[in-house]
Amino acid sequence: MSTPTLFSTTTFAKKPLKNRFVLAPLTRGRAGPTRVPNELMAEYYQQRSTAGLVMAEATAISKEGNGWVNSPGIYTQEMVEGWKTITERVHQQGSQIILQLWHTGRASHSDFHDGELPLSASAVKINGDQIHTPEAKKDYEVPRAMTVQDIKRTVEDFRKAAENAKAAGFDGVEIHAANGYLINQFLDASTNLRDDEYGGSIENRTRFLNEILEAVLTVWPAENVGSRISPNGIFNDMGCDDYRELYTHVIKRFTHYQLGFVHIMDGLAFGFHERGEPMTLEDFRSLYHGLIIGNCGYDQSKAETVIGSEKADLVAFGRPYIANPDLPQRMLNDWPLAPSDDASDWYGGGAEGYTDYETYKSA
Numbered sequence: 001m002s003t004p005t006l007f008s009t010t011t012f013a014k015k016p017l018k019n020r021f022v023l024a025p026l027t028r029g030r031a032g033p034t035r036v037p038n039e040l041m042a043e044y045y046q047q048r049s050t051a052g053l054v055m056a057e058a059t060a061i062s063k064e065g066n067g068w069v070n071s072p073g074i075y076t077q078e079m080v081e082g083w084k085t086i087t088e089r090v091h092q093q094g095s096q097i098i099l100q101l102w103h104t105g106r107a108s109h110s111d112f113h114d115g116e117l118p119l120s121a122s123a124v125k126i127n128g129d130q131i132h133t134p135e136a137k138k139d140y141e142v143p144r145a146m147t148v149q150d151i152k153r154t155v156e157d158f159r160k161a162a163e164n165a166k167a168a169g170f171d172g173v174e175i176h177a178a179n180g181y182l183i184n185q186f187l188d189a190s191t192n193l194r195d196d197e198y199g200g201s202i203e204n205r206t207r208f209l210n211e212i213l214e215a216v217l218t219v220w221p222a223e224n225v226g227s228r229i230s231p232n233g234i235f236n237d238m239g240c241d242d243y244r245e246l247y248t249h250v251i252k253r254f255t256h257y258q259l260g261f262v263h264i265m266d267g268l269a270f271g272f273h274e275r276g277e278p279m280t281l282e283d284f285r286s287l288y289h290g291l292i293i294g295n296c297g298y299d300q301s302k303a304e305t306v307i308g309s310e311k312a313d314l315v316a317f318g319r320p321y322i323a324n325p326d327l328p329q330r331m332l333n334d335w336p337l338a339p340s341d342d343a344s345d346w347y348g349g350g351a352e353g354y355t356d357y358e359t360y361k362s363a
Contacts, residue, residue, distance in 0.1 A: 180236020
């Protein structure tokens, strides 16, 4: 058997992937105040369907889950119809597309929720920079600790969102349990101070994620479901001392559920909590036998190394894909990459800095 490369084919949920590139789920804020996916977004995803697997951006499962200006949702029929156009465009390009299901938790603000405080595992505020709200840039707030009733309602919101994703034509869903959003807030002991069945031990802190997975698995086969984790991350003021034991337990649960993939933020480009040695893809490969997607700060050389050594099956590229919709072709032919280091137009706006990047041959 030949050594796999970024450009070799593989399969996801028994369907072919034309290469091992993944378009990372980049939050771009182009859905507008209605949060309904639109034609501009469809063009963006069609352009980047050069990736064998397209990860649609973080998408709120409910109004309560919102925490980012003009990001899309998947909780109304109008949103489902908007996403249908996008999944059709991606499929026309011979790629598969997965929807990332998202609840921001404390990484939100009352401006998004008609004056009501955002929710979290516990009443622990983000220490750090301010948040952009629909009104202005403001300080983070102390969130309201979720009741068990809140938790059960949110689990149902994830299930319904998974159902809506299937109706919209997606090939699977990813449960966003990384980067300091709601599920991550339950996982980490630094943000989960609960003394009920959802707090304390690692088994209790992972209960919320397990219940979400079990709900989603009533809608989708396990091979079409995955989750994103960030064991080393500090984004949104995260990190906990028992991260190795925690994420070893999490990955074993993913194996138990026979999930189709795990999306691991193993790179340190977003920072490292420095509570020990970073966890690597190798730490997870021996415990998990589905597809592993590596992410965060990869270049072509590093991606080829982890795929060639079979530590990962696919690699997600984020910032390089912003300015290079033809990223696989550029890497295959050793064409130069257009720079994507101007963050001024990454989040929100119109076509500029979003769909106006040209392919190499037309540049």
